[in-house]
Amino acid sequence: MNNLIPITDIKGVGEKTAKAFEKLNIYTINDLIHYYPRDYEENISMKKISEVEINEICLIEGDVCELPQNIRKKNIVITKMKVRDETGQLYITWFRQPYMKNKFSINENVVLKGKVILKYGQLQMESPQIIRKDELLLQSTQQLLPIYPLIKELTLRNLTDFINQGLEYTKGQLKDYLPNEIKERYMLCEYNYALYQIHNPDDEFALEIAKKRLIFDEFLFFQLGLLMIKNECFVMDNQFQYKEESLVNKFLSQLPFNLTNAQTKVWEEIKGDLKGSLTMNRLVQGDVGSGKTIVAVLALLFAVENGYQGTMMAPTEVLAKQHYKSLTNLLEPLGIKVGILVGSMTKKQKLEMAAEIANGSIQIIIGTHAIIQDPIRFHNLSLVITDEQHRFGVKQREKLAGKGHHPHVLVMSATPIPRTLALIVYGDMDVSIIDELPPGRQIIKTYHVKSNYRERIYAFIEKEIELGRQCYIVCPAVEENEELEMESVIQYTDKIKKVINPSVRIEYLHGKMKAKEKNFFMESFSEGKIDILVSTTVIEVGVNVPNATIMVIENAERFGLAGLHQLRGRVGRGEHQSHCILITDSNADITKKRMKVLENNSDGFIISEYDLKLRGPGDAFGIKQHGLPEFKIGSIFENMDVLKETHILAKKINSEDDKLSSEKYKPLIELINRSFNQSISQISL
Ligand code: ADP
Ligand code: MG
Secondary structure, X not given: OOOOOEHHHOOOOOHHHHHHHHOOOOOEHHHHHOOOOOEEEEOOOEEOHHHOOOOOEEEEEEEEEEEEEEEEEOOEEEEEEEEEXXXXXXXXXXXXXXXXXXXXXXXXXXXXXXXXXXXXXXEEEEEEEEEOHHHOOOOOOXXXXXXXXXXXOXXXXXXXXXXXXXXXXXXXXXXXXXXXXXXXXXXXXXXXXXXXXXXXXXXXXXXXXXXXXHHHHHHHHHHHHHHHHHHHHHOOXXXXXXXXXXXXXXXXXXXXXXXXXXXXXXXXXXXXXXXXXXXXXXXXXXXXXXXXXXXXXXXXHHHHHOOOEEEEEEOOHHHHHHXXXXXXXXXXXXXXXXXXXXXXXXXXXXXXXXXXXXXOOOOEEEEEOHHHHOOOXXXXXXXXXXXXXXXXXXXXXXXXXXXXXXXXXXXXXXXXXXXXXXXXXXOOOEEEEEOOOOOOOOOOEEEEEOHHHHHHHHHHXXXXXXXXXXXXXXXXXXXXXXXXXXXXXXXXXXXXXXXXXXXOOEXXXXXXXXXXXXXHHHHHHHOOOOOEXXXXXXXXXXXXXXXXXXXEEOOHHHOOHHHHHHHHOOOOXXXXXXXXEEEOOOOOHHHHHHHHHHHHOOOHHHHHHHHHHOOOOOOHHHHHHHOOOOOOOOOOOOOHHXXXXXXXXXXXXXXXXXXXOOHHHHXXXXXXXXXXXXXXXXXXX
16 A cells, blocks of 8 residues: 555645645655644533533534623623523623624524533533534544644644545555564554554543554654664764873863862763774763863863864854853963854854864864854864754764764763663763762752742842842743744833842843844853843853852743753852742642742752653643654653663664564564654754
């Protein structure tokens, strides 16, 4: 059965709908039937008005027999109308939605869904959803109705219909690529059954079984894929075996501090790789402030001492500049030339820099990820370090390999996740962990307050500023929308300028600013020319301004634990006691728990353990913060057991048959090749 037929073969899907499907990355019938529901709704059957029961959520169809009226009660507007069918009449009410008044006309036929309650002796349906007739699904016998993530060009009904046609096309004849022995061992259902049930579950039980199979598949492919990437792309002979280490050792002995035990251990691991027989491919995880930079510096210096170039890439210009500054300070006294390459440089500057990189007179290159994108020629690059979150993927590696390099790769991540999880999701890398902070660090005092504390907080900030300290305020943004973010930052700044002592210098940053502007304000802040910096989360992860001692986070409930911990890590970097103030009026249980965790904990690894436990639905932002891969149906957090199971299985398969070349894996390898070609960048970047 050829399931790679274009989506336009489905009845009702023309050019226009096909275009809409492109937004969802759906091109073929195969893509379509793998577009899974995000949730399921109990199918509620239509009731006659005379049959509805108190406290029941139900669906009714009737005609509007009394137009909606707005009634004001105390401070709220209640909109009330009446609907009838051939068996009776029912009041419908909405609260604080006065505009509902103009939504209906007399005798209009409507379908409404909501809870029926008894109030003042009257049956009424409260705040119902208005169901468009064409959204009513056909199969009313089904217990669970799938809800798909939609876009505005597609109605639920259309999409459901198209998907079912797609399933019809494949007629349950898709090849089941898992060998029977695996299905038996892990008690997995057949593939076509799973696919059908995920879209049309018979009942909860069937749905669970279907989900388990599809989640298992997704995780298993991911793990096998990582292992294959590791085998094919990353396990390579070390072309740059470093030998000399007297300069590095001398540098180490002259540092104004001793490495922590954790830093020493990680440095030894890195050194072992660089001197060893295979190319390094290592992830260093360490909490904010654990001192990852110095470890990176040692590795870069080691490269230079052995006659090679090294580069360090940062996700933003602000961070690249900060690294450039500290590396120049540390290494130029040794006669080492450090260069920087970022987007805001002029063309001429870039060309000059490129020339010096090509002829080898610059030994260490700091820059944004554009370094690899641009047609830069290195003299003899042997080490690539990427800082914060960004992984150095297969694609970049291929790009460099095309230039004749197979450099060592070191990734620094400041969003720690538990080691067990790290080993699984970064299966293609070796993992080192810096699990200790340099001595003498003060604990950042963390408080969770309601917004009526604001005045007191501002007074506290003024006092700290008088003492010469500085402050960050992260202010609320409604959603991930740069326009709104900008407005919110500007408004907030205006507001506090009115209440805070006018001698206090306040500036703001937002995501719509040009890199140059951002750099300017960040630098001014870092030089102490700004007292309060208001911003959204553009305060870059990794920014180091030791004189800043207060971090205020408005609407703290919007962030996951990892995000809050990261933001808090911007302070507590110097000798002065620092404070983090989390403002939220949310009474939600999960928010309170999260705030408590932060008040009581400062260790990023422990916080990340809590983060995994205290997750609400739809916490995707948290996942992004961790830099973890996102899956279509599996959840790293909810399906950890399956993740572990597949990890063990993938390793076993890989050790027995690393190319999956035996007959029983043939369908599997075909599928992995196909899906990895599409998503390899997502997995490895
Ligand atoms: P991060 O891991 O968040 O990138 P940094 O590398 O920026 O942390 O280090 C934070 C601060 O700690 C820097 O000012 C650095 O000089 C200092 N530092 C790093 N290692 C040590 C150490 N072993 N002893 C004392 N201070 C250290
Ligand atoms: Mg850092």
